[in-house]
Amino acid sequence: MSVITKIINWSRLKSPWVLHFNTGACNACDIEIIAALTPRYDLERFGVVLKATPRHADILLCSGPVTKQIECRLLRIYEQMSEPKFVVAVGTCASSGGVFNGCYNVCGGIDTVLPVSAYIPGCPASPKAIIDGVVKLLQSLEEEPKSVNGEKK
């Protein structure tokens, strides 16, 4: 691993920039994601910063079973993110479709549309679980930094 790559990975680990996107969820997971940023849980002490634009984000934090209206928008957002990028599916719906699996307007979990690096189960995923999931993702990056399609950097 070159020095530059090591530095980039270190900064990514120390301060991952996160984009939150709701693909048609009931809002419970989204509220818990925002709650993870409030004083009780304080995700920001891990250096996690919520960004508004895909171009600055390393991690796409997705909730919701992908509804058909949202599908192409989700793909677009993902394409606008620069490599390496990671998708985290927050909540049972994002992981597998949850209670909405099989509904006519729903694609299923996020992984029916995008490659997912980490799944955080829960209905909704509690802030503690979200923090745990994000930290686990960061730790796995530390061990073997890979880009999303599995190639070692």
Add this chain to the structure above:
Amino acid sequence: MHDSGDVKIPIGPQHPALKEPESFLISLRGEKITASSVRLGYNHRGIEKACEARTYTQDIYLIERVCGICSHSHSTCFVQAVEEIAGLDIPARAKYLRTLIAELERIHSHLLWLGVAGHEIGFDTLLMYTWRDREVVMDILAALTGNRVNYGINTIGGVRRDINAKQKEEVLKAMDILETQTKYYIDLAQNETTLLKRLQGVGVLSHDDAQRLGAVGPTGRASGIDRDTRKDDPYAAYGELDFKVISVNNNDVYGRTLVRLGELMESFNLVRQVIRKLPEGAISVKAPRKIPAGQAVSRYEAPRGEDLHFVRSNGTDKPDRVKVRAPTLANIQSVSKMLEDRYLADMPIVVAAIDPCFSCTDRMVALRDTQNRKKNTVPWETIRLKGIKWYKDKGVDFASLNKKLSASF
């Protein structure tokens, strides 16, 4: 609606502009909004159809997830309809427990709203403090029901969990803490000029317009429509409890803020009453698996307003039709009226003031400048930041208020 001289709105299944799902279409003349419309459906999951393929008990859990903020509202509204069709007389203790969770949900929802409203206008300290206070309620709900959200407390025939003496005490303690905090927020809302400047005269909806457009909940009550399903069509234990319907005549976002703050205070009292008057007895009755043929309309006062469920049964263990009309659908139709002739900078707080229960983050806004015919699609966040800057340039800045709040807590 949109003046045909100003704007061409594309309609139709095949259109290049519609590849990017825009939630709001705004026509602008300079900084002023001349017309607006909302596109919905991003959260359409097909729940009503799915209900027909699941049993009534399974449907409780599905219906709960219509909305993650007022999940108990939807679940209770649904079981009430089913219980009415089945002719079940649920025990008084169950009614009181449902009411307890209902009011705790209202408290968490209104505190959540306060924080979100603060965020939309640039008053982020309010977001942090109200959500920190909200955690007090979340802890109570988790202790009583097993989950912070999506409580799963209802069953056809009653509730699934009981409350013990120790939990009752903790609930009462929590109410005392939150009441002190809320009194501070009320003081803030009534006396801080920065806040008043951002909220007063914004998002105006006259009494007549509110009635015509069917506004419900705090949105309607801020325009003098003193309808509250808890009083008009009592359900659960509300018929035996003492509370006021909070309604003001401000007709603006400030009014909506006052109504919600007032409702918080009423909720604290309702919770105390429920704990004090909680009757002894069973928490549920046995319900049949197959619900006899019939139909019922159930109504509930969710934090956002009147929630209506229609259920029709056909004698099997699966419903024939479940219709859910969530309160936001009734209120969204007023938004265009509220935005009329207002500045773009006000858009975020006006929309936030109806406390919309749809996807919070993906909203894209399409701006059509009617003067130079240019179209621009921007994310919600951009409008929010623009609004904060616009007001800052006019001297309405929350930096000092943020500091002051940090000092006093």
Add this chain to the structure above:
Amino acid sequence: MNEEAIKQELINKFPYLQEAITIKRKGRIFAQVPADKFDAVFAYAVKEMRFAALSAITGLDRGDGVFEVIYHLNQEGRILLNLCVGLEKDKLAVNTVTAYCPSADIYERELEDLLGIKVNGLAAGYRYPLTDDWPQGEYPLRKDWKGNLASKEVPDA
């Protein structure tokens, strides 16, 4: 005005509703209205009887060739008057009620999208709640619709 008085007033004005009105319980009145008389009854209920608030419109497929549309009107929040109109499958159309209740707009769009009930006079505009590229003729809430959408092309992102 209580439920009995409301029922009586409707029967006095529209004698054909004699057997069609049921008071299910306190605050709930159901009336089955013939399709060709619906507009008159609706207008009367809203304008003369002060059932001025429309809470919702439910459309449903009974499964036996008849569709129903139920208008849930309320009088100052207290009493719900549910006007049900039955429609034959080959005559699935109602007239818009937005002239009396502007809030009906979005509920009527839902009827068109999910059940294929044509609402005459509804202003052109967006559809709700389905996607713009939803295939024609597919109405999810119909009993015979089993979710078999024609193969969907993935849109160019």
